[in-house]
Amino acid sequence: MNTTFFYFSGTGNSLFVSREIARHLGNAVLIPINSKTLTMKHELPERIGFVFPVYFCGIPNIVREFISSLSIKPETYIFSVGTLKGGDYLSHQQIDDVLSTKNAKLSYHASVVMPGNYQIFYDITPPAKQAVLFNKAKAKTKQIAEEINNNQVVELKHKTGLLAKLLGSYYRKLYQIPGGKDYNFAVNTACTKCGSCAKICPVSNITMDKGSPVWHGKCQLCLACLHWCPTRAIDFSTKTIKRGRYHHPEVNMEDIVSN
Ligand SMILES: Cc1cc2nc3c(=O)[nH]c(=O)nc-3n(C[C@H](O)[C@H](O)[C@H](O)COP(=O)(O)O)c2cc1C
Missing domain, CATH: 3.40.50.360 (Flavodoxin domain)
Structure with a gap:
């Protein structure tokens, strides 16, 4: 079948x-x-x-x-x-x-x-x-x-x-927030303006403005941009600064981007 x-x-x-x-x-x-x-x-x-x-x-x-x-x-x-x-x-x-x-x-x-x-x-x-x-x-x-x-x-x-x-x-209180939670993303000086975040976003919610990522209010909160950033340049407010980054070891960035 x-x-x-x-x-x-x-x-x-x-x-x-x-x-x-x-x-x-x-x-x-x-x-x-x-x-x-x-x-x-x-x-x-x-x-x-x-x-x-x-x-x-x-x-x-x-x-x-x-x-x-x-x-x-x-x-x-x-x-x-x-x-x-x-x-x-x-x-x-x-x-x-x-x-x-x-x-x-x-x-x-x-x-x-x-x-x-x-x-x-x-x-x-x-x-x-x-x-x-x-x-x-x-x-x-x-x-x-x-x-x-x-x-x-x-x-x-x-x-x-x-x-x-x-x-x-x-669920509603933490997730169904008008305009989403985009405003919490912060880009630090490690950003090389490579554009990986814009490529990996599954809802095309990130564009590059003068080389820097900008979020546009349609975020699903999948955190792909944060976890896959090759230089750890993306944080969610200050909460993720000291925390690790994760992706499944048998999945690579191209597998997600080529979607
Ligand atoms: C915004 C968000 C909310 C989450 N909420 C829960 C949850 O309520 N319960 C839970 O067990 N895991 C929760 N998780 C963990 C994910 O469901 C889990 O890590 C999942 O396997 C990630 O799948 P992915 O790698 O395909 O994106 C949450 C993750 C995110 C990003």
Whole structure:
């Protein structure tokens, strides 16, 4: 059976997980979710999946927008795989909610724990711990592929009541900010004006003005610009100055840029 993966990835975890599952499945096409693919028309096979990083207990805005733009047949087998540091919380049900507006629903969902890339809150995962997570992720992605290959159906239990309310308000408060959080990015004197940040931004939100990056209010907060900057010239306010930078070791900048 043919499968199309639509993935969003700032630092490579979700791309790596997509590749691993696709490798085990065979006959799979990987399509990045970005400002270019958002405006394209996509022909969908019988099986499609969304792979994404969990943001503030939910999904990146562009993932919601992308799913809304698709024409999906109700009989399509649809899976979602979240990559995350801690828990998947509301993320799969947010995807299911968008699908329900298209008379479709999630057939299967799973999550893979990976190093956290939100260095605004915490430092990077130490290398030894990263290696443990990558090994576990390899086993988990194999298992996910086997389950998807069997067209296994995993009923999604939507969180309701006070818990859903609290998680929802956390998501809205920290993520649904009019105009985004662009104004927090700061460029220091290490900037060589190479333009990598503008190239890597999945939503084309960064342009170079007299050689320096300028953000334009559409930031998804994927932090690709900050993590991939070759000279560590980008910070998020002062919070990331003393913290490390991360990207998945089997994903390089071209893999993200060539999207
Ligand atoms: C803005 C932002 C918010 C995040 N929020 C969460 C979260 O609520 N829960 C969690 O477990 N991980 C969270 N993370 C960590 C990412 O989900 C995780 O590192 C993911 O694997 C990154 O995927 P990527 O490399 O494909 O971008 C967050 C990361 C970012 C950048």
